[in-house]
Amino acid sequence: MTAYLIATLTLVAITAITGLALNLQWGMGGLVNFGLFGFYMLGAYICGLLTVQGVPPLASLVGAMCSVALLSALVSLITVRLSEDYLAIVTLGFAECLRLFISYEEWLTRGTLGIAGIERPFQGLVPAQLADTALLAFTLIAVALVYGALQALAFSPFGRLVRATREDPAVVEALGKSVLTVRFKVFAVGGAILGLAGSLHAFYYTYIDPTQFSPIITAYAFMAVVIGGRGSNRGVLISTFTLILVLEGSRFLVDWVPHLGSSELAAIRLILVGAGLVLLLIIKPDGFGKEPRSAEAEIRSFTST
Template sequence: MLSYLLFTLTIGGIYAMLALSLNLIWGGVGMVNLGLAGFFAVGAYATAIVTGAGAPVIVGLGSALLAGVIVGLLVTYGTLRLRGDYLAIVTLGLAEVIRLIALNERWLTHGADGMSGIVAPLRSMVGSQAFNLGYLVFVSTVVILLWLLLRRLDHSPFGRAIKAVREDQELAAFAGKPVLRLKLQTFAVSAAVASLAGALYSHFQSYISPDHFQPLITIYIFLAVSAGGVGRPAGAVIGAYAVVAFLEGTRFVAELLPGVDPLQAAALREMLVGAALLLVLHLRPQGLLPERIQPARKT
């Protein structure tokens, strides 16, 4: 039971990082990124490949951050003229392209067989239970640091500038804001955070495959940010842990129903997730922690 609890809380922390990533790009600059699972995969495979070649884990984490930034910049440059639904469709397609590359380029990613034996720091020395506890503490520390950083960013002149772009891009440009640069910087930081989450997931699981990066992950994170409150880093974190708790709770509910086989139970869980999203949007369209708009300073 303890191992299951540690596992659930660790996955909750990784989902919280993904939610912070989405909240920055969606709640900050207003760009709808449905390719979150793709950046998650980029980070996971980047660190798996680098550490598999013999590099230290810290180098693998750094390579995941760098890979996320590079892919994020490329995506931003390729979608400069797109907004709203068009941007969402393109980023969703990008995530699927990344997954298909991981599936077919066996020389690099081992294809559908996945990559196993990914370095799990100190697991062989301290044992699985101590490793899980230590990794939970590490992931939770990273989540807290990211939350503090993004909260500080949210209240900085940069944060106010990107929200001006979110509200009215043309007006922000007319006011002298460097819209293109703000978009590039925000997307790069968001992609780096998502890639870091993928890298931490990779080292925690010690095994990854293309099936781990289905688009459904993005739906879960959108549910987390919507439930927590778009534009609030704290809301993103709370929403992520709430979604993980909900997903695990529905697992037990589905298994308790009589006459339901495992396949039907899995389908029922996805139905419950969709129903939960509709319920949240209906009852709390602004989320549990609605965004607080700072009043303008009097001059």
């Protein structure tokens, strides 16, 4: 039971980091990134490939974050001028192209065989029986650092500018600010955080292959942001814990209904998650949390200065 709890908390922490990245890009910046799972996958693969080549795990993690941030920034130059609907389609298409590239370019990514033997941080410094606990502690520290950095960003002048750009980019442009630059930075920072989450995924499983990465990762991140409240980092943390708790807790339905098959259990789990999400949005349509400051206030503050 302890091992299961450690595994669940590790997955909660990784999902929380993914949700925080989306909350920056979509919650604060208004940039709909349906291709989130592709950047997450890229972070995992870059980290995994570097690690099996002998690069230290922490250096591999930093390399993955920088690489995904750079690619996200390049993608933003192509897509950020698009409206929300077209941006969502393009980012989703990019992620699918990336998944196909990783699946079939065996000379670089090992294709569908995947990457095995990924070394974890501090692997030689802790006993084998404490390896999962050490990774959980490392992942929780990463969550705290990302949360602290994004909270500081949310209350900074740049955070105010990001929210104002989301609500009325024309006003921001009229005040002499570059909307393209703002969105470029938001995509890059969000990409770096997704690279971190993907690297932690690779460290957790120590083996990755393309089947582990699908649009369901994006769906979970969007559910976490919607339930938590757009723009609220604290709400994302609460909603992530609630979401994963419901998903994992529903596995024990088989103990209460012994004749329940695996296919029926999977369907009931999805029904419970969907019904819970609808019920929560009825009770709390704005989610668990609220933005540090309303977007209307940001617009007024910029226009008054």
